[in-house]
Amino acid sequence: MGRGRVELKRIENKINRQVTFAKRRNGLLKKAYELSVLCDAEVALIIFSNRGKLYEFCSTQSMTKTLEKYQKCSYAGPETAVQNRESEQLKASRNEYLKLKARVENLQRTQRHLIAWMNLLGEDLDSLGIKELESLEKQLDSSLKHVRTTRTKHLVDQLTELQRKEQMVSEANRCLRRKLEESNHVRGQQVWEQGCNLIGYERQPEVQQPLHGGNGFFHPLDAAGEPTLQIGYPAEHHEAMNSACMNTYMPPWLP
Structure with missing residues (x-):
């Protein structure tokens, strides 16, 4: 006698329900394993019990890769691909459109600047009204004031730079003048010392006296052999002193 057909409905008995879940879960996991081995298929099985406990089986090493593959195949069908292409075309x-719009705005801005420049030059003024002409006149006055202010600023900067250079040159001249005065002072002092060295005392030459008898050991005293004091410069040094003094100037420290 064969086994009767089991009615598919929720098992009310809690114990019987848990036993049935355990048996059929193990059988399902076994069937999934057999399918992956026999047919070389990639199988992923996920089971949650009524208490939220997870039971899973994956024929590959990573369940995540299998799930990603499943998502790509499920949510990227032909319709999705068409929608993606349409979205890309719309984005392009x-x-x-944005590039063309920016280019048109640049051309319009350039045209406005060109018209304003021509108006500033006094051209194409017939099409302007009184208010527009008054506005143009105010713009010209403002531009003229700005130009004058900028020119004045540049002139002031140049004047300041020239004054600074003038101060530098004046300081350099003062330094050179000070060095020149010091050099002249040292030179005059040297000339004065040379002149003082020429002034001195000289001895009169001794007159050779004949020997007086005896063995010549004793000599009589002679006033001519004594040194004499001479007042003033010697005659042979007058010309040297005159030439030295004529070529120099009087030092400022002399009385």
């Missing part, structure tokens, strides 16, 4: 069209 929008970028092109």
